[in-house]
Amino acid sequence: MKKNYRVIKIGGSVLNSDDAVGRIIKCLKPKLIPGESLLVHGGGSDITYWLGRLGVKAEFIDGQRVTDDDTMNVVEMVLSGLMNKKLVNMLRKESLRAAGVSGRDSSLAKAEVIDPRLGRVGKVVQTDPSLLISIMAGGIIPVVSPVSEGADGGALNVNADFFAAALASSLKASEFNLVTDSGGVIKDGEFIRNLSCGDIPELIRVGVAKDGMIPKLQAAILAATGGVAKVNILDYEGNEGTCIV
Numbered sequence: 001m002k003k004n005y006r007v008i009k010i011g012g013s014v015l016n017s018d019d020a021v022g023r024i025i026k027c028l029k030p031k032l033i034p035g036e037s038l039l040v041h042g043g044g045s046d047i048t049y050w051l052g053r054l055g056v057k058a059e060f061i062d063g064q065r066v067t068d069d070d071t072m073n074v075v076e077m078v079l080s081g082l083m084n085k086k087l088v089n090m091l092r093k094e095s096l097r098a099a100g101v102s103g104r105d106s107s108l109a110k111a112e113v114i115d116p117r118l119g120r121v122g123k124v125v126q127t128d129p130s131l132l133i134s135i136m137a138g139g140i141i142p143v144v145s146p147v148s149e150g151a152d153g154g155a156l157n158v159n160a161d162f163f164a165a166a167l168a169s170s171l172k173a174s175e176f177n178l179v180t181d182s183g184g185v186i187k188d189g190e191f192i193r194n195l196s197c198g199d200i201p202e203l204i205r206v207g208v209a210k211d212g213m214i215p216k217l218q219a220a221i222l223a224a225t226g227g228v229a230k231v232n233i234l235d236y237e238g239n240e241g242t243c244i245v
Contacts (some may be wrong), residue, residue, distance in 0.1 A: 011042030122156030131194020169226025
């Protein structure tokens with residue numbers, strides 16, 4: 001019998017606050033089903049903070065962070081260490097068993113460099129979800145950092161939205177939930193409740209979808225066309241704003 005897997009992705013500056021993270025986990029608890037659900041996270045704001053604290057200069061090209069070796073070390077420290085274990089602990093406080101992993105564990109996600117100018121920034125080209133399936137089979141919720149394995153065996157910095165979409169596709173998940181501050185795609189002051197993949201490029205072109213919503217919608221297309229049954233954009237309380245069909 002086919003297992004119903006649910007992938008939930010959270011990110012944004014809200015992850016900076018332990019109180020905010022705790023509230024989000026409480027709200028998402030009905031979707032955090034042991035044996036079926038996994039949680040993918042970003043953490044860009046914390047990365048910027050720790051780069052500053054450690055004296056590593058941040059550089060951007062076309063809005064994307066340049067990730068040299070020193071920067072990559074900080075990215076992995078923050079995402080696969082501090083942020084990952086914070087979320088594991090928050091799930092534990094809600095009496096949910098959780099285990100933290102990254103894309104580098106058991107070659108879960110292999111990636112390739114997308115632009116040499118950006119350094120160690122990659123996109124997922126291959127996934128092996130067997131580790132996640134084994135963890136979930138034990139009634140444990142995987143908490144997954146998007147840091148992935150490069151061709152040289154080292155770490156690559158991967159956008160968490162696209163990383164989560166790749167995992168959802170590899171699992172042929174029944175649900176892929178992107179949790180955002182806006183809660184969905186808004187047009188003329190109202191949510192677009194149902195949105196087809198074919199309509200997304202035009203919404204981006206005319207500026208209805210902008211800023212951080214763009215990669216989320218692009219990730220939604222990847223998941224929806226990759227065999228995921230249902231793709232939702234949620235707010236931080238778990239309410240569904242937009243469903244991509």
